[in-house]
Amino acid sequence: MSVKLYHFPISGPSRGALLAARLVEVPVDVEIVNLFEKEQMKESYLKINHQHCVPTLDDCGFILWESRAIACYLADKYGKDDQFYPKDLKKRAIVNQRQQFDGCSLYVKIRAICFPILFCGETEIKQSLKDDLNSTLGFLDMFLQDTIWVAGNHPTIADAAIYASVTSILAVGWDISSFPNIQRWLQECASLPGAAENDEGAKAFGEAVKKNLKS
Ligand SMILES: N[C@@H](CCC(=O)N[C@@H](CS)C(=O)NCC(=O)O)C(=O)O
Incomplete structure (x- = not known):
């Protein structure tokens, strides 16, 4: 299973999480949630994130939202080293x-x-x-x-x-x-x-x- 990011490119926080994924070089499947079409209020999305915001990460069933928390998690779990999120x-x-x-x-x-x-x-x-x-x-x-x-x-x-x-x-x-x-x-x-x-x-x-x- 792959890492999926529910994303809307117009959203700054969502872009921040995707940029962090690109920085630590973790391949992500991006699924667009169009906020202008209110797609975040669909039942299927609310089941994943009842706070109905983007971005949301799905890492093999582990669900996480809040863009900066996502960035920390991705860097800690998938970073080849700690250069983008130092352990010091x-x-x-x-x-x-x-x-x-x-x-x-x-x-x-x-x-x-x-x-x-x-x-x-x-x-x-x-x-x-x-x-x-x-x-x-x-x-x-x-x-x-x-x-x-x-x-x-x-x-x-x-x-x-x-x-x-x-x-x-x-x-x-x-x-x-x-x-x-x-x-x-x-x-x-x-x-x-x-x-x-x-x-x-x-x-x-x-x-x-x-x-x-x-x-
Ligand atoms: N603090 C959150 C902010 C997330 C947020 O506010 N996302 C907005 C887009 S910028 C959103 O999804 N709004 C739709 C909604 O809340 O229904 C983060 O950094 O992820």
């Missing part, structure tokens, strides 16, 4: 911290901006939400001041999560000209396995958001 306690703690920064802060700010535009008829981005995201991007820029990647000088699964989030907001047309370290890091990320695949999904996300935005 302190290095691992930094990767965890960056992942949590994404899950609890960066992605949350992006969602606060984009969800109402995609699903609730909002057509403008409030200045307070813009300021909030820019301040979070400022922290990310600081993380990248002294290191090539978000958790050190080697790519890790934290880069996968954060790259998926940052490319979502870039595709909406976000101005990152005041974040030079993020710009430099994005160039590094372009060489990650799965980056092009991620970027296609991010582009579709950006188009869906921009379609509803007042120009």
Whole structure:
């Protein structure tokens, strides 16, 4: 049996999990769950994940959701070594911290901006939400001041999560000209396995958001 990932390319967290799988080089069967068609509410999907979100992993019957938990599991179980999710306690703690920064802060700010535009008829981005995201991007820029990647000088699964989030907001047309370290890091990320695949999904996300935005 193979590893299956229930995925929707427009979803940032879903792309983050798939990028992590590509990074640790575990072959996955991708099954698309189209959120725009409400496929996550189908009985067959609810049986797998009653929280009806993507991504969801099915590893030979072991079901796991939450993109960053999926990334950790895949790296621990299938990584040829620990380079993408170090076993060293302190290095691992930094990767965890960056992942949590994404899950609890960066992605949350992006969602606060984009969800109402995609699903609730909002057509403008409030200045307070813009300021909030820019301040979070400022922290990310600081993380990248002294290191090539978000958790050190080697790519890790934290880069996968954060790259998926940052490319979502870039595709909406976000101005990152005041974040030079993020710009430099994005160039590094372009060489990650799965980056092009991620970027296609991010582009579709950006188009869906921009379609509803007042120009
Ligand atoms: N914290 C979760 C977030 C997952 C999430 O919110 N997924 C959204 C798409 S971005 C979703 O599946 N929404 C559909 C639903 O909840 O019904 C993760 O990182 O996996």
